[in-house]
Amino acid sequence: MSETTLRGKVAVIGIGISPVGKVPGRSPLWLAADASKKALADAGLEKSVVDGVLSCHAFASPFHRFSVALSEYFGIQPTFSNTLQVSGATAATMFNIGAAAIQGGLAKVILLTAGDSLMTGLTPEMALRSMTESRDQQYEMPYGIPVANTFAMTAHRHMREFGTTAEQLAEVAVVSRRHASRTPGAQQTAPITIDDVLNSGWVTTPYHKLDCSLISDGGAAFILTSAEHAKELGIVNPIYILGGGECYTHEHIFLMPSLTSTGAVMSSRNAYAMAGYGPKDMHIAGIYDCFTGTVIMMLEDLGFCPKGEGGRFVADGHMTYGGQIPSNTHGGLLSFAHPGMPGSLFHFYEVIAQLRGQCGDRQVAGAQLGLVHSLGAGYATNATTVLGTENVL
């Protein structure tokens, strides 16, 4: 690991989200710009102070340089910008890179945003295809591999090696739905049971429909600046980036070093080391939950429980209130919303709101330290960010 550190140098001073779920008649650029307006208003800033923009690709948008198109749409001319692409892990990398850019002097105030309309901007068939096409066209695509399949094979192997059960997978969906029921604006809020999940029909074994995340519209945005500038601006409750880590272990699923242990082990280890805190210190987590089994494997790889015990950990109530690490308290990709790239930014929005103490009846009491883990492409990409309040600097 590098000798230099991002720890505590950069703060998140504004957060915003667009309407999520089914948002017809709104483009990915509008969703990102709407969230951006709200994030700036939350920070008490005008758009003219933004000199950096980080974003990522949107499936329902024709723009290759989404961050550049967004700047034009939003009426700003930044002097630092990039459109990042490491699939689902992009969200956490945006925070890590944004923090590095600010610390390195490339920008002073960064708008970090994403928007997409997978639900109404694309047909479901196109949405699915847009994601399957990210698999290798020679070695993977000819076999008809849906987006869920690579993740399903890892979960299946986890069941084989550790005795993880279908009911334990389903519990993740049940808990996430319960969390979403307390989150204003969440896409799916009707309570579900383990039996509902097991009877929801196969997608690709061992995953049923309700083991899979949603398809949604939505956008999110954040304002980042240096800790010093946050103070100059008089920001009341800045949330600091304490650590960041990433890991890229493979491109093709058949070259994943182990189907049951992922790059999240390394990305989180590096993030914890930078932060000076470990998994036991975290009060809240946002864990990429494209599928139920993903959460179980990540609870292990992020260090919240030993390898192989994720299923029992979830069944024993440790990913919810009163448990060891309340996770995805907004409902996650499984129940809050999953518009593709912006999906994992909602985990950031929730964890930051929790650290600010703004979550009302779903507030995790006394939350000071939180982690967000983003991942993608059949665990090819992993990125972790550790966040904290002024008290834990």
Add this chain to the structure above:
Amino acid sequence: MTGNDRASEKPIPSPDADSAQLWRGLRDGVLLLQHCDKCRHVQYYQQGMCRQCGAEDIRHRPACGRGKVHSFSVVHRAPGPAFKDDVPYAVLLVDLEEGPRMISTFTGGPPEDVTFDLNVTLVVEISGDGTALPRFRRS
């Protein structure tokens, strides 16, 4: 060509500069693996240098065709119209006897026949469009 036209057809692999030999081999009914002359690493997929040591002295040798199922998932909801008539089908991660792991699908029986550690044998299947794909059947 519109998106819908493409969605109704199965993706046809187009060989690149690194992989032409693999697809030629498959048309002749063999799966070629790359053996590094320098470090003895055996690799799949095909590329212009050894992933382990970077050497370019790579020899293509036919795989013996024997393997074991490391993991699998039976697809019930097809990824687009092109695969709708095929469901349910089992996607496999197969550990080849020579070492490399590859992704493929099960053939020659219902997907329920697939289990962890099942011994499988390579079958090169030619589809209607002339594409030769390596698949696996129960040994």
